[in-house]
Amino acid sequence: GAGVSQSPRYKVAKRGQDVALRCDPISGHVSLFWYQQALGQGPEFLTYFQNEAQLDKSGLPSDRFFAERPEGSVSTLKIQRTQQEDSAVYLCASSLQGAPEEQFFGPGTRLTVL
Amino acid sequence: DQQVKQNSPSLSVQEGRISILNCDYTNSMFDYFLWYKKYPAEGPTFLISISSIKDKNEDGRFTVFLNKSAKHLSLHIVPSQPGDSAVYFCAASAWVGDMRFGAGTRLTVKP
Numbered sequence: 001g002a003g004v005s006q007s008p009r010y011k012v013a014k015r016g017q018d019v020a021l022r023c024d025p026i027s028g029h030v031s032l033f034w035y036q037q038a039l040g041q042g043p044e045f046l047t048y049f050q051n052e053a054q055l056d057k058s059g060l061p062s063d064r065f066f067a068e069r070p071e072g073s074v075s076t077l078k079i080q081r082t083q084q085e086d087s088a089v090y091l092c093a094s095s096l097q098g099a100p101e102e103q104f105f106g107p108g109t110r111l112t113v114l
Numbered sequence: 115d116q117q118v119k120q121n122s123p124s125l126s127v128q129e130g131r132i133s134i135l136n137c138d139y140t141n142s143m144f145d146y147f148l149w150y151k152k153y154p155a156e157g158p159t160f161l162i163s164i165s166s167i168k169d170k171n172e173d174g175r176f177t178v179f180l181n182k183s184a185k186h187l188s189l190h191i192v193p194s195q196p197g198d199s200a201v202y203f204c205a206a207s208a209w210v211g212d213m214r215f216g217a218g219t220r221l222t223v224k225p
Contacts, residue, residue, distance in 0.1 A: 004157070033211065042118070042203050042215030043158070056211045091157055100146040100207040105157030 002026070004106035006092050012112045013082045021077045021109045025094030032075050033103060034067055035091040043091050049075060082113045117141045118206050120216035128224055133191040135219050137204030140185065144206035144214075149178060149189045152201045152218070161202075162189070194223045 005024045013019050025032050031050055035043035036059075045059040051072035060067070064082075069075040079086055089110050093103035119138045127133045135149075145166040150158035164171040164178045164187070171178050177190045191198055204216040 031211070033213070035215075040217065042120075042205075042217050044215070045211075045213060048211035093157070100209060100213075102148060102160040102163060103213065104160070105150075107155065107157050 004092055004094055004104050006090075006106040006109050008109060009107060010110050010112075012114065014114055015082060015084060017082050017113075018078065018080045019082055019111065021079075021090050021092075021111070023075045023077070023092030023094075023106060025073065025075070025092070026096075026104055027073075029094035029096055029104070031095040031097065031103075032069055033093040033095075034075070034077050035093065036061075037089045037091055037108070039088075046077070046090075079111075082111075084113050087111055087113045116217075117144075118204055118214045118216040120202075120204055120219050122219050123217070124220040124222070126222045126224060127194050129196055130193045133189075133194045133198065133221055133223065135189040135191075135202050135204075135221065137187050137189075137216055138185060139187075139206050139214075141206070141208065141214075142185070143208040146207045147178070147180060147187050148205045148207070148213075149176075150203040150205060150215075151198075152203060158203055191221075194221075196223045196225050199223050 034046040037043045047057040047067045049069040064080045066078045089108040091108045093105045095103045148163040149161040152158045180187045201218045207213045
């Protein structure tokens, strides 16, 4: 089956614009994660879903960031009023269960805020 | 705070030799550790993992060693191949959803 897919792969936004990033996890995977990866750094945890429930959003940097997974499958990460410091690669990952285990990553969306 | 640290940003080895990538962590609650490999413009790919009840896990050319008392783990690649050239991330988890990554080590394997 297909792996984790993300769209768009690249997004350029003007400062102040809203953006929406989409993640299609592997079919049947219960857990879904969003990470932010700045240049030269490792992925930083943003938020975690188990099915449609957002169990942890402690990594979201501000209230401009919002994530949802309404039907327990596709997820959207929305960033309102984008700022230059939001420029990063946003990675989505999914895993089969709700236990510490390997996560399967998508290719990421590179967001550039001008 | 950086709970998972990879202090070597880069490593270069000759093809056929051993590559050793190191990782240190500070949180004693971490009980599951993973290594990911990343090529440019792709997401990280899972390589190998180890739980805290073990001190070694081997998968083909890849072996991960865990030293809990030192809060240190390492990834050994033997023999190294040019296709192994990538960025390697160490990750640690105390519970599902709380996976912390190091900053990565860029491995270059020279033919």
